[in-house]
Amino acid sequence: EPEVTQTPSHQVTQMGQEVILRCVPISNHLYFYWYRQILGQKVEFLVSFYNNEISEKSEIFDDQFSVERPDGSNFTLKIRSTKLEDSAMYFCASSESVVANQPQHFGDGTRLSIL
Amino acid sequence: GNSVTQMEGPVTLSEEAFLTINCTYTATGYPSLFWYVQYPGEGLQLLLKATKADDKGSNKGFEATYRKETTSFHLEKGSVQVSDSAVYFCALSDSNYQLIWGAGTKLIIKP
Numbered sequence: 001e002p003e004v005t006q007t008p009s010h011q012v013t014q015m016g017q018e019v020i021l022r023c024v025p026i027s028n029h030l031y032f033y034w035y036r037q038i039l040g041q042k043v044e045f046l047v048s049f050y051n052n053e054i055s056e057k058s059e060i061f062d063d064q065f066s067v068e069r070p071d072g073s074n075f076t077l078k079i080r081s082t083k084l085e086d087s088a089m090y091f092c093a094s095s096e097s098v099v100a101n102q103p104q105h106f107g108d109g110t111r112l113s114i115l
Numbered sequence: 116g117n118s119v120t121q122m123e124g125p126v127t128l129s130e131e132a133f134l135t136i137n138c139t140y141t142a143t144g145y146p147s148l149f150w151y152v153q154y155p156g157e158g159l160q161l162l163l164k165a166t167k168a169d170d171k172g173s174n175k176g177f178e179a180t181y182r183k184e185t186t187s188f189h190l191e192k193g194s195v196q197v198s199d200s201a202v203y204f205c206a207l208s209d210s211n212y213q214l215i216w217g218a219g220t221k222l223i224i225k226p
Contacts, residue, residue: 004158006158033213033214035214041218042216042217042218042219043159043204043206043214043216043219044216045213045214045215048212048213055212056212056213058213091158091159093159098210098212101147101164101166103149103161103164104161104208104214105161106151106158106159106160106161107158108157108158109158109159
């Protein structure tokens with residue numbers, strides 16, 4: 001069964017450094033998402049992306065964050081200058097369409113640790 | 116705004132016990148409802164879904180019925196196994212631009 005893959009599984013970065021989290025969505029999916037889960041807290045929506053544009057973003061997704069689909073397969077999340085509070089599990093997801101009943105399929109996540 | 120409330124965990128049961136994890140929601144319109152499961156060390160996997168009132172989603176012995184009158188989507192299983200130990204998340208989507216998540220309920224099944 002096709003799956004969403006994320007790399008790396010664990011990223012350790014010094015505060016203030018840039019970090020790029022990578023995702024390969026399911027190949028025929030057109031909609032892409034990033035979520036994060038701070039330890040012990042809810043999963044939070046960050047951003048959705050379609051047709052090379054951001055469709056929707058949350059308040060969390062400020063100017064420090066950006067997303068890109070640099071080629072036909074990868075979908076990346078960049079954090080420009082990381083803060084301690086950016087430490088979290090980051091999940092990438094994709095879906096075939098934006099119809100509400102189409103499920104989002106998730107990767108295994110990248111654990112980001114900011115020192 | 117839209118929100119999802121789940122019962123707090125952890126929920127600890129013995130093998131073969133009956134499971135209920137409560138989930139209620141607040142939403143404008145007619146959202147789709149989902150249960151996702153996160154096994155230890157793994158990502159979020161879709162367990163089941165329901166897209167309209169009175170729909171029942173089912174998978175791997177788990178069931179949940181979309182109850183519009185009580186705005187609920189409780190997860191049930193008749194006989195749990197040790198391998199069901201995981202964190203279960205209730206979520207809703209009204210547009211699929213984003214999922215709104217409950218806090219998650221940790222389920223521990225003892226042999």
